[in-house]
Amino acid sequence: MNGTGNNDVLTSTQIVIEDALRKLGYGDDMIELLKEPMRVLTVRFPVRMDDGKTRIFVGYRAQHNDAVGPTKGGVRFHPDVNENEVKALSIWMSLKCGIADLPYGGGKGGIICDPRKMSFRELERLSRGYVRAISQIVGPTKDIPAPDVMTNAQIMAWMMDEYSRIREFDSPAFITGKPLVLGGSLGRESATARGVAIMVDEALNRKNIPIQNARVVIQGFGNAGSYLAHFMHQAGAKVIGISDVNGALYNEDGLDVEYLMERRDSFGTVTNLFRDTITNDELLKLDCDILVPAAIENQITSENAADIKAKIIVEAANGPTTLEATKIVTDRGILLVPDVLASGGGVIVSYFEWVQNNQGYYWSEQEVDTKLREMMVRGFNQVYELHRRRNVDMRLAAYMVGVRKMAEAARLRGWI
Numbered sequence: 001m002n003g004t005g006n007n008d009v010l011t012s013t014q015i016v017i018e019d020a021l022r023k024l025g026y027g028d029d030m031i032e033l034l035k036e037p038m039r040v041l042t043v044r045f046p047v048r049m050d051d052g053k054t055r056i057f058v059g060y061r062a063q064h065n066d067a068v069g070p071t072k073g074g075v076r077f078h079p080d081v082n083e084n085e086v087k088a089l090s091i092w093m094s095l096k097c098g099i100a101d102l103p104y105g106g107g108k109g110g111i112i113c114d115p116r117k118m119s120f121r122e123l124e125r126l127s128r129g130y131v132r133a134i135s136q137i138v139g140p141t142k143d144i145p146a147p148d149v150m151t152n153a154q155i156m157a158w159m160m161d162e163y164s165r166i167r168e169f170d171s172p173a174f175i176t177g178k179p180l181v182l183g184g185s186l187g188r189e190s191a192t193a194r195g196v197a198i199m200v201d202e203a204l205n206r207k208n209i210p211i212q213n214a215r216v217v218i219q220g221f222g223n224a225g226s227y228l229a230h231f232m233h234q235a236g237a238k239v240i241g242i243s244d245v246n247g248a249l250y251n252e253d254g255l256d257v258e259y260l261m262e263r264r265d266s267f268g269t270v271t272n273l274f275r276d277t278i279t280n281d282e283l284l285k286l287d288c289d290i291l292v293p294a295a296i297e298n299q300i301t302s303e304n305a306a307d308i309k310a311k312i313i314v315e316a317a318n319g320p321t322t323l324e325a326t327k328i329v330t331d332r333g334i335l336l337v338p339d340v341l342a343s344g345g346g347v348i349v350s351y352f353e354w355v356q357n358n359q360g361y362y363w364s365e366q367e368v369d370t371k372l373r374e375m376m377v378r379g380f381n382q383v384y385e386l387h388r389r390r391n392v393d394m395r396l397a398a399y400m401v402g403v404r405k406m407a408e409a410a411r412l413r414g415w416i
Helices: 003-023 029-032 083-100 120-134 154-168 191-206 225-233 258-265 280-284 323-331 345-359 367-392 394-412
Strands: 039-048 055-061 074-076 104-112 215-219 238-244 249-250 290-293 312-314 335-337
Touching: 003 029, 003 083, 003 120, 003 323, 003 394, 029 191, 029 394, 039 083, 039 120, 055 083, 055 120, 074 120, 074 154, 083 345, 083 367, 083 394, 104 120, 120 154, 191 225, 191 290, 191 312, 191 335, 191 345, 191 367, 225 238, 225 258, 238 280, 249 280, 323 335, 323 394, 335 394, 345 367, 345 394, 367 394
Parallel strands: 074 104, 215 238, 215 290, 290 312, 312 335
Antiparallel strands: 039 055, 055 104, 238 249
């Protein structure tokens, strides 16, 4: 994830936003308002390291648009985090919230760091320092963070505790993805993968392919990828390929998913335990029914899109397919379920967690799963029908559905 790639991600997002708004009948003023976040904060804050030295870390928080309600989105810890990436991710969060009809705009945060090289206590001090640095612009009715790449429930717990100390009252609704004992929601940890699995079901139905023995390839074996492999295996599909940062595994008869889940480390690495591996590039070109990119941006490009043999692509990662590749695979008759639709499960269950925190009343896992399925299926149907009716690709249809509520809210508030 270099700077150029992330620049491209922001630019390509803005191109589709503009196209979607024009097709919906909005003018230049609305495009100008929604193509960039309304607020981006860059912070520099000190953290005392275990060796006694102090390091200065750089972090970001982007708030795309709050016309609909408070902004919402994760915080990632990664050495390649940069401002343009965070901006693009905040816009995608707005679209996810719009498709799911949540009362939120999109937000996103990140810290430039490598958590794999930091101790438990250093990560705690980093998490608390970031919250102190952004505390003026976040809160349960302003901007609600959540976990993202290389952050987890423990980090959310530290952030919530720090925010509660600053505000001097308990604020569980300030952040989602928390441990259950601190107001987390049942079903939150696996929510993104559960949502992707629901989208796989819907896409298979449209293509008249039974899930039993359907061949699935998953790029990425982190939280979303590993849980998805588990759900696909449970449903009777054959997971024939998975990958992590070191390489990929392939078995045409199906991999032992439960064994791989037991052996993977906390960052989703498992292929280093095997001698027979293939490359990530080879993995993407495997003959399969469903390909799920669940890793990082720009994986399916104009260079490899013609070699994709999947019948369906379901994007669990953010921005894994470039605009050129989207056109190539769509023209080839591959059904592409875009990221802003497919990976909405995380923010939907985050919304459920926020609602439960505000009510002080908590739901069963079955209730969470039932409501999640209902909202994901409704979103899929809306996007798919618009794609068919207006003869546009699924990505543009998803952007049109996602941006409409935000544009209308801004118009009715009198901003435009």
